[in-house]
Amino acid sequence: MKRDSQFEFCRRQLLLAGAAYFVLGASHSGATVIYDHLPWTPNAGNPPPPATLGPWHFFTGDEGRTVEALADRIIPPDPDTPGGKDSGCAVFLDRQLAGPYGRQDGLYLRPPFLKGARNQGHQSDKGPAQQYREALAALTKSCRAKFGGKAFSDLSDADKDRVLEDLEKGKLELDGADGKAFFDQLVKDLQTGFFADPIYGGNRDMVAWKMIGYPGARYNYLDWINRHNEKFPLPPVSLTGRAEWTRAER
Amino acid sequence: MTTRLPKKDVVIIGLGWTGSIMANELTGEGLEVVAIERGPWRDAPTDFPPTYMQDELRYRVRHELFLRPEQLTFTFRNKMDQTALPIRSWGAFMPPNGVGGGGVHWNAEMWRFLPSDFVLKTHLTERYGASFLPDDMTIQDWGITYDELEPFYDRFEYLCGTSGTAGNLRGQIMEGGNPFEGSRSRPYPTPAQAQPFSHTLFGKAARELGYKPFPQPSGNLSQAYTNPLGMKMGPCTYCGFCEWFGCSNYSKASPQTTILPYLVRKPNFTARDNSEVIRINLDRSGKRATGVTFVDTSGETWEQPADLVILSAYTLFNVQLLLHSKIGRPYDPVAGTGTVGRNYTHQTISTVNGFFDPKKFNFNPFIASGAIGMCIDEFNGDNFDHGPHGFVGGGYMGQVQTGARPIESTLVPPGTPKWGAAWKSAVKENYLSTVKPGTGVHGSFYAYKDIYLDLDPTYSDRFGRPLMRITMDLKENELKQNRFLTDKFAEIIKAMGASKLDVQYRKGPYDITTYQTTHLNGGAVMGSDPTTSVINRYLQSWDVPNLFVLGASAFPQNAGYNPTLTVGALAFWAATAIRTKYLKSPGRLVDA
Ligand SMILES: Cc1cc2nc3c(=O)[nH]c(=O)nc-3n(C[C@H](O)[C@H](O)[C@H](O)COP(=O)(O)OP(=O)(O)OC[C@H]3O[C@@H](n4cnc5c(N)ncnc54)[C@H](O)[C@@H]3O)c2cc1C
Ligand code: SF4
Numbered sequence: 001m002k003r004d005s006q007f008e009f010c011r012r013q014l015l016l017a018g019a020a021y022f023v024l025g026a027s028h029s030g031a032t033v034i035y036d037h038l039p040w041t042p043n044a045g046n047p048p049p050p051a052t053l054g055p056w057h058f059f060t061g062d063e064g065r066t067v068e069a070l071a072d073r074i075i076p077p078d079p080d081t082p083g084g085k086d087s088g089c090a091v092f093l094d095r096q097l098a099g100p101y102g103r104q105d106g107l108y109l110r111p112p113f114l115k116g117a118r119n120q121g122h123q124s125d126k127g128p129a130q131q132y133r134e135a136l137a138a139l140t141k142s143c144r145a146k147f148g149g150k151a152f153s154d155l156s157d158a159d160k161d162r163v164l165e166d167l168e169k170g171k172l173e174l175d176g177a178d179g180k181a182f183f184d185q186l187v188k189d190l191q192t193g194f195f196a197d198p199i200y201g202g203n204r205d206m207v208a209w210k211m212i213g214y215p216g217a218r219y220n221y222l223d224w225i226n227r228h229n230e231k232f233p234l235p236p237v238s239l240t241g242r243a244e245w246t247r248a249e250r
Numbered sequence: 251m252t253t254r255l256p257k258k259d260v261v262i263i264g265l266g267w268t269g270s271i272m273a274n275e276l277t278g279e280g281l282e283v284v285a286i287e288r289g290p291w292r293d294a295p296t297d298f299p300p301t302y303m304q305d306e307l308r309y310r311v312r313h314e315l316f317l318r319p320e321q322l323t324f325t326f327r328n329k330m331d332q333t334a335l336p337i338r339s340w341g342a343f344m345p346p347n348g349v350g351g352g353g354v355h356w357n358a359e360m361w362r363f364l365p366s367d368f369v370l371k372t373h374l375t376e377r378y379g380a381s382f383l384p385d386d387m388t389i390q391d392w393g394i395t396y397d398e399l400e401p402f403y404d405r406f407e408y409l410c411g412t413s414g415t416a417g418n419l420r421g422q423i424m425e426g427g428n429p430f431e432g433s434r435s436r437p438y439p440t441p442a443q444a445q446p447f448s449h450t451l452f453g454k455a456a457r458e459l460g461y462k463p464f465p466q467p468s469g470n471l472s473q474a475y476t477n478p479l480g481m482k483m484g485p486c487t488y489c490g491f492c493e494w495f496g497c498s499n500y501s502k503a504s505p506q507t508t509i510l511p512y513l514v515r516k517p518n519f520t521a522r523d524n525s526e527v528i529r530i531n532l533d534r535s536g537k538r539a540t541g542v543t544f545v546d547t548s549g550e551t552w553e554q555p556a557d558l559v560i561l562s563a564y565t566l567f568n569v570q571l572l573l574h575s576k577i578g579r580p581y582d583p584v585a586g587t588g589t590v591g592r593n594y595t596h597q598t599i600s601t602v603n604g605f606f607d608p609k610k611f612n613f614n615p616f617i618a619s620g621a622i623g624m625c626i627d628e629f630n631g632d633n634f635d636h637g638p639h640g641f642v643g644g645g646y647m648g649q650v651q652t653g654a655r656p657i658e659s660t661l662v663p664p665g666t667p668k669w670g671a672a673w674k675s676a677v678k679e680n681y682l683s684t685v686k687p688g689t690g691v692h693g694s695f696y697a698y699k700d701i702y703l704d705l706d707p708t709y710s711d712r713f714g715r716p717l718m719r720i721t722m723d724l725k726e727n728e729l730k731q732n733r734f735l736t737d738k739f740a741e742i743i744k745a746m747g748a749s750k751l752d753v754q755y756r757k758g759p760y761d762i763t764t765y766q767t768t769h770l771n772g773g774a775v776m777g778s779d780p781t782t783s784v785i786n787r788y789l790q791s792w793d794v795p796n797l798f799v800l801g802a803s804a805f806p807q808n809a810g811y812n813p814t815l816t817v818g819a820l821a822f823w824a825a826t827a828i829r830t831k832y833l834k835s836p837g838r839l840v841d842a
Binding site: 100106212229 | 296297299300301302303305306312318320328332333334335444446450499514519521524525546547550611612616617654656671674678710761
């Protein structure tokens, strides 16, 4: 299946997600003996690779449509700022689920998996990728049963919101999935994508940062530390600068 | 197959803050020192350069610079009758990994403990009587006094270039500093950092309420500084990507900026990275360490023999290595015997978020540093009379907001929906005018009989060794303390002019999924009685005298401050004992 082929191990992407891995024997993770001088090597840095545009990496077409519809209700468009869909939050989530986050890379996954108290944390061998897959399927099933065969993305905005409210309140049980947990994770992941650096696929053209007045990946506010209650005048920059500097349009 | 390496004088387990301090001190004595570090070498140009360090998703949300639980984790439960389950992904705390340890990505809030903190049991019993303390509370004195430690506090502050305003200079109370601090022999090496708008407002409001606010002592430097080793640091630029992140600017005190470039050039120092020590080896008597065994990232096993072993792997890993190496007697809370794992503690943290009128207040909250802040200390330790309140302990509180990275800092006032159009417009409206102090109330955490560390009966690590089990809960004393402090804190935030408050008390039971701090303490505590401590006042193992255990694992209980200045001072103190006493006649420095 297409999505499985996306689970290839790309070292760069692994490192990006924070896996300074003990199982992989590449340059930065190999054991070294250090003496006499600092062990600096040229070009050893590890910048994040930008999320590529184009087809879904993880979602099926139907899943993608559902998530875009969810994204646009959780972060609705308004006259000043695009919503979750156009700002790329579904793309962000797709790339995250296709990567180390979706796979639970680096987490402790030894058995037994016992049910514990909520404050003992997530106890499952299922990672976010699999949980999303199951929950999205269950959501579609539930919507089709309730709304005369319609999928979530085909519902009216009011019906979409009602589904989301029911999930949030734990009133809508999903088949084989924890509806409330899915909802909390979904909101968190989409809002994360909205505010993360655009390099990860969401927050396209820094729309979220412009909306709140966050100047982005700047590094020096020495001139501003003592200027109180004055609006910081510069527009945001991202890790790749500003979109208009690097390409005509996205 | 194990490859045996040539013997060294000293092997250091973990090259974080304390390992770096000790390595520098002991190489200064001419000893051959090797430091073995579990994680990779880390430096600014490679690991956190200014071109892509400002990445909240990568460093904060996915915590790039930290240990992976897959490599090593712990199990957790609240109570002794529960089944502990593994911490599969980090939550309540975040264990460091890699050269520099927590020093790479800490905030660098640099607090001294109060003189009374070191003699806590004696002090509280004298003032309130023994019956004032809960029955199951197992606090004790440290076996060292503030005055003994003062010169070493001073050394660590001058190593780091700490920015601050003295509050008690050689016994004289100084305007603008913390009037409750112990007497210091010198002013801070550099003046306090400048304060952003909301931090200044907190100071003003606190002053008007009759408190004595002062700038938080900071290892993010207010100006350029050259430390005693000749390391040069630059001024902090208030970039707002400090804790969780490495500093690209050489402005945050860390082993990288204050010690390592000097240390690495010494001919008698070697470091090995990506190598995890799995055991401290003992001779047949069990009373002498012969060195360590470690496994590198290619899976190869090595033995490093040494005359002196320094365990500086951070609180939890220190205790875990002692248990796995069968050094000392494991603590048994039922029988009340043993010491290793006893008196494990954390920090009692809470906060109050303040929402201000956006038409009147623009805080530019993204302008800040990791250790910025205006604080008060009126409610710390025993700085106030606890008699009427029925609890002991306390903490500092302040507007210590470290920036406003948007994934974490887009708050909405209580009652606002968590999603949808109303959420979106509230985020837009409030971002620049919200005060989000983070660890605004920074309370103590005292020790209890049934809060401890031992080995888990079920879960194991990648080598098949049992995981260490954390049994931890919040007791009524800490919850009362927190309610009292949080209410006081809320009053100040309100007095700043907030129109809405979101008061977030710390509530029980202790939750392993929500981040509190990485201030974990105890489990291998120092003291003067071997039946209630693992190490003596010089941090030397009672059982294995050629083993010293550094770090907050030595704290008998936790005070209402961040630990690392005390941790670093104790490392200098232990190093001095080794240099001036132990090397002259290796053996027990204190009679049991
Ligand atoms: C996000 C964050 C913010 C913080 N902010 C503050 C603050 O503002 N103020 C403050 O006082 N404290 C703060 N701390 C705590 C501070 O980082 C620690 O107290 C400090 O680093 C402890 O020093 P240490 O030498 O004991 O441990 P570390 O500095 O963590 O060093 C221990 C080293 O040992 C290595 N190690 C562990 N096990 C092994 C093994 N088996 N073999 C080989 N190596 C091993 C680790 O990888 C690590 O590098 C913060 C911590 C975090 C995570
Ligand atoms: S806030 Fe200051 S010390 Fe911290 S990372 Fe930024 S420049 Fe460095």
